[in-house]
Amino acid sequence: MSGPDDLGRHLGSLAPIAAAGRRAAVITDFDGTLAAIVEDPGAARPVPGAREALARAASVFGTVAVVSGRPLSFLARHLGDIEGVVLVGIYGLERWVDGSPVEVPAxxxxxxxxxxxxxxxxxxxxxxxxxxxxxxxxxxxxxxxxxxxxxxxxxxxxxxxxxxxxxxxxxxxxxxxPPIDVDKGTVVGELVAGAGAACFFGDDLGDLPAFAALDRVALDEGIPVAKVVAADAECPPEVVALADVLVDGPAGAVRALDGMAAAAAAPAG
Ligand SMILES: [Mg+2]
The missing domain is CATH 3.30.70.1020 (Trehalose-6-phosphate phosphatase related protein; domain 2)
Incomplete structure (x- = not known):
């Protein structure tokens, strides 16, 4: 596992994901991962550079998605329409299809x-x-x-x-x-199907199914995966324990996304 300080020098477990370029799926949570946790949940906003990092990632990676427990409308309002970035709300119950929000019928x-x-x-x-x-x-x-x-x-x-x-x-x-069999794990499973490498950035218990989905795809498909935890002092220890890469909160997550996009965009060699 690489620590927060390592990311400035090398990408660690994220290097093989970045190297997969168009075959890579790069997926992230929102609250606590791209936005600082704040006392008033309605006041959470993406940290500086988050939108730009997502846009940069979408320009080099095949799949870039934000999978959140927030409603789609909240994500759309605060992240905006970033070309190539898939937004998924309420743990997969809501997503954009052909420019319109669609929810799971059940x-x-x-x-x-x-x-x-x-x-x-x-x-x-x-x-x-x-x-x-x-x-x-x-x-x-x-x-x-x-x-x-x-x-x-x-x-x-x-x-x-x-x-x-x-x-x-x-x-x-x-x-x-609702008691519907949809969570971040089912969404990540769908999004990474056919990918050559995949990573997920998260910070909380609701992200555990997403990390488990990565482990399954690594086992079944043998592709490189990376579980990235945006950690702060109150990050649940069972989440931190799973990390292949620890980054320093949302600012660290944005730096990691930027680092991956830069590595993917750099000429090979
Ligand atoms: Mg979160």
């Missing part, structure tokens, strides 16, 4: 269920606890009120039981999503 009936659950959670959330309405998912954030973690976890468990939505943990969050 998801739509859950929209009113999620809405009711969001209302019920908002009604019991104290000041400083955020209930983020994502359309097809609802996320409870207690970053500003860690003292409310246990209480909100209990409320989420009750609502999950009542509604049939499934609870997923994150960094100072719990999220309820």
């Amino acid at each position: 998801a739509d009936p859950w929209r009113p269920v999620v809405s009711v659950v969001a209302d019920r959670l908002a009604a019991v959330a104290p000041d400083g606890v955020e209930v983020e309405r994502k359309g097809l998912a609802v996320t409870v954030h207690w970053r500003r009120r860690p003292d409310q973690a246990a209480r909100m976890a209990e409320a989420v468990a009750v609502e999950g039981e009542r509604s049939g939505l499934v609870s997923h943990p994150g960094r100072a969050t719990l999220e309820l999503r």
Whole structure:
């Protein structure tokens, strides 16, 4: 495993991915990976250089994608339309197809269920606890009120039981999503099919299925893969433990993307 300081000197496990050029799939998470984690989840924005790094990557790699738990509309608003970059929202439940947002058909009936659950959670959330309405998912954030973690976890468990939505943990969050067999792992599996090399940049528990999908494709297809973790002090240890490459938060992730794109664009030799 290479550390954050190594990336300035060499790409480590990312070198074979960069070398695959048009045959490479380069996929990244958004929050905590391209955008700093902030107290108000609505205020998260890509760090400086993130859009440019994605655009540069898309100019040299065959597949470049952002796969996030955010709604597609949020990603589109803050990343914009970057030529060649695929945006996937709500862990694969929403994506662009021919210029329009399309959701997994089985998801739509859950929209009113999620809405009711969001209302019920908002009604019991104290000041400083955020209930983020994502359309097809609802996320409870207690970053500003860690003292409310246990209480909100209990409320989420009750609502999950009542509604049939499934609870997923994150960094100072719990999220309820429809019980549909779609996650970052299924999305990454689709995106890397046929690729000659692949990497995924992530930072949180929701990225574990994506990393597992890379491990499967490495085993089944024998292609080089790299699990890149944008780490900070609160990054879950089970995520850090999987890293082939550790980078220093979103700024480090952007530097790594830039380094890969530069290596891929450089003349061979
Ligand atoms: Mg993240």
